[in-house]
Amino acid sequence: MTADRTxxxxxxxxxxxxxxERVRFRASSGNFIKAVSAVLWxxxxxxxxxxxxxxxxxxFSLLIILIFNFxxxxxxxxxxxxxxxxxxxxxxxxxxLGLNRSMAIEKDRxxxxxxxxxxxxxxxxxxxxxxxxxxxxxxxxxxxxxxYSVLYNINLFQPGLLIVILLGSIGYVAVxxxxxxxxxxxxxxxxxxxxxxxxxxxxxxxAAVKASGGILAGVPYEEIQFxxxxxxxxxxxxxxxxxMTFENIVEE
Amino acid sequence: MPAxxxxxxxxxxxxxxxxxxxxxxALVKAPTELVMGQVQRVFYFHIGTAWTALLGFLxxxxxxxxxxxxxxxxxxxxxxxxxEVSLVFFLITIMLGSxxxxxxxxxxxxxxxxxxxxxxxxxxxxxxxxxxxGIDDPxxxxxxxxxxxxxxGISAPITFFAIRLYRTIHPVVIAGTNPKAEGSxxxxxxxxxxxxxxxxxxxxxxxxxxxNRIRLGHLQDKVEQLKLKVMM
Numbered sequence: 001m002t003a004d005r006t007x008x009x010x011x012x013x014x015x016x017x018x019x020x021e022r023v024r025f026r027a028s029s030g031n032f033i034k035a036v037s038a039v040l041w042x043x044x045x046x047x048x049x050x051x052x053x054x055x056x057x058x059x060f061s062l063l064i065i066l067i068f069n070f071x072x073x074x075x076x077x078x079x080x081x082x083x084x085x086x087x088x089x090x091x092x093x094x095x096x097l098g099l100n101r102s103m104a105i106e107k108d109r110x111x112x113x114x115x116x117x118x119x120x121x122x123x124x125x126x127x128x129x130x131x132x133x134x135x136x137x138x139x140x141x142x143x144x145x146x147x148y149s150v151l152y153n154i155n156l157f158q159p160g161l162l163i164v165i166l167l168g169s170i171g172y173v174a175v176x177x178x179x180x181x182x183x184x185x186x187x188x189x190x191x192x193x194x195x196x197x198x199x200x201x202x203x204x205x206x207a208a209v210k211a212s213g214g215i216l217a218g219v220p221y222e223e224i225q226f227x228x229x230x231x232x233x234x235x236x237x238x239x240x241x242x243x244m245t246f247e248n249i250v251e252e
Numbered sequence: 253m254p255a256x257x258x259x260x261x262x263x264x265x266x267x268x269x270x271x272x273x274x275x276x277x278a279l280v281k282a283p284t285e286l287v288m289g290q291v292q293r294v295f296y297f298h299i300g301t302a303w304t305a306l307l308g309f310l311x312x313x314x315x316x317x318x319x320x321x322x323x324x325x326x327x328x329x330x331x332x333x334x335x336e337v338s339l340v341f342f343l344i345t346i347m348l349g350s351x352x353x354x355x356x357x358x359x360x361x362x363x364x365x366x367x368x369x370x371x372x373x374x375x376x377x378x379x380x381x382x383x384x385x386g387i388d389d390p391x392x393x394x395x396x397x398x399x400x401x402x403x404x405g406i407s408a409p410i411t412f413f414a415i416r417l418y419r420t421i422h423p424v425v426i427a428g429t430n431p432k433a434e435g436s437x438x439x440x441x442x443x444x445x446x447x448x449x450x451x452x453x454x455x456x457x458x459x460x461x462x463x464n465r466i467r468l469g470h471l472q473d474k475v476e477q478l479k480l481k482v483m484m
Contacts, residue, residue: 175403182396186386196383196400199376200407203414210417230414241406248320248395 035120039128043102044135053101057140061094065148079152084212087148087156088168088205091141095172096197098136100190102129103180116250126177126246130239133173141165160215160224167231168208171238175201178242181249207231260463267460274300274446274453282446294352296446300454302345308338308458309373313405316398328394329473331401332384333465337458339377346370365415372411376404390476 047053068086072078106112115125145165149156176197183192207227214224256264278296285292312334319327349367350360361367380400387393439447 178399178403182383182400185392185396186383187388188382188386192383192386195379199372199379200403202372203407203410206411206414206417227414227417230410234410237406237410238403241403245320245399245402248399251395 031120032124035118035124036128036131039115039125040131040135043129043132046105047132047136053098053136054139056101057094057098057136058143060097061090061140061144062147064090064093065144065151069151074152079154080217081213083148083152083154083156083216084209087144087212088209090144091137091165091169092172092198092201092205094140094144095133095137095169095176096194098140099133099173099176099180099197100183100193102133102136103177103184104190107184112250122247122250123243125250126181126242129181130173130177130242133177134169137169137173138166141169154216156216158215161212164208164211164215164228164231167228167235168204168211171204171231171235172201174235174239174242175204178246178249181246185249204231204234207234256467260460260467263456263460263463267457270453270456274450277446277449282443283440285443288356291352291355294348296450297454298345298348298352299447300450301341301348303451304454304458305338305341305345308334308341308462309377309405309408312338312401316401316405319394319398320402323391325390325394325473328397329466329469331398333462333469335377335380335401337461337465339374339381341454341458342370342374342377346374365412368415369408369412373404373408376408377401380404 065086068074068089072082072086074082074086106115116122118125145156148154176193179196179200180193183189183196186192207230211224211227211231214227274296278293282293282296284290312331315327315331315334319331346367349370353362354360380397383400384393384397387396
């Protein structure tokens with residue numbers, strides 16, 4: 001039943017035997033990348049036209065930094081030690097906003113049914129969504145970093161830090177997309193996402209804060225190798241788990 | 253629904269008896285620890301509940317994989333029951349630990365890796381129940397619950413390693429030494445006996461509660477079906 005639904009035309013109009021298998025394989029692997037980029041492109045284009053999500057995430061991030069500024073009294077001494085924490089708290093909160101929104105628009109306007117009817121693998125939809133969420137998060141981070149650098153006179157544009165931010169965002173978005181797809185289908189909707197996401201995403205945030213803090217303090221690479229390895233491991237494990245379980249989340 | 257099976261009735265009795273025996277061993281039979289005094293006796297129940305709760309969470313992760321493969325709601329009932337009983341046991345573990353920590357560490361709580369991991373694990377499974385409450389369709393509830401329990405089961409050990417980045421003061425009583433640990437002690441044979449009695453007792457109590465909770469799950473499903481029948 002499940003095999004037929006993903007490819008309803010599989011037994012018709014294709015060559016016999018080995019040739020058919022080969023055609024189907026070529027078609028499906030090509031289709032997969034095409035489907036992923038189609039979902040990504042759709043989201044980017046819709047966002048480019050409305051600019052709702054991006055502006056909301058950006059203003060929200062700046063407000064969080066502002067609140068931290070007063071809550072923690074970010075003077076020159078405390079700034080050294082808390083910068084990585086403030087940055088990651090900001091990214092995490094802004095990220096939740098984006099994740100919620102990207103799934104809510106699919107659900108509200110019934111787009112998700114259209115996506116699910118498309119004769120592509122369900123995981124292609126997942127990866128497309130992950131990529132578009134990642135793009136939005138990275139754009140917001142790309143704006144927050146220079147603003148933070150200017151406001152607090154810290155150079156945040158260090159290659160190591162950028163890599164850590166990329167790794168952390170991948171892990172956060174990989175789990176977040178899966179859980180956002182879950183939470184929009186519940187009664188509590190967007191309230192539920194942070195409750196589901198934060199406890200599961202704690203390792204990624206802890207490792208990212210530790211690694212970023214280490215890089216900003218200029219410690220040797222050996223000292224931050226463990227958190228960076230942890231980030232990579234987390235990313236791989238959770239992308240794999242989400243890839244295998246996403247089918248169960250969108251099944252109707 | 254048939255009455256409670258005889259085996260379950262026997263198990264209920266054994267569980268109550270074991271609780272009494274474990275209490276006797278922990279409070280009377282085991283010697284008083286020299287440095288910490290009477291409060292160390294909390295340790296036996298602490299480790300008994302922790303052990304069963306962690307096994308229960310692990311078991312629940314296995315059940316979610318089985319459910320996701322078979323899609324049989326029976327496995328979902330087993331999973332909810334395992335997580336619910338484990339959640340209560342783990343809460344008891346944390347509370348007993350806190351009672352011990354106040355005289356030993358001079359604080360009810362500290363952000364040590366084990367304590368933090370324990371708190372986050374509790375939160376994961378509380379979120380699990382919130383997720384389930386928000387979904388009406390039983391199949392979807394089961395699918396989402398299984399996926400989330402799997403994610404939580406995988407992230408808990410990673411959280412533990414992630415928090416190792418920060419320092420620890422939790423004593424490692426069994427196999428292992430931590431030079432920074434505060435409140436460590438070595439066990440005499442009588443203490444070891446009390447610990448093993450507690451481990452066995454809480455395993456029996458866990459299985460008994462688990463079995464009863466599964467029966468409750470069956471009854472809940474029956475009630476739901478009957479309600480649907482009346483509404484039709």
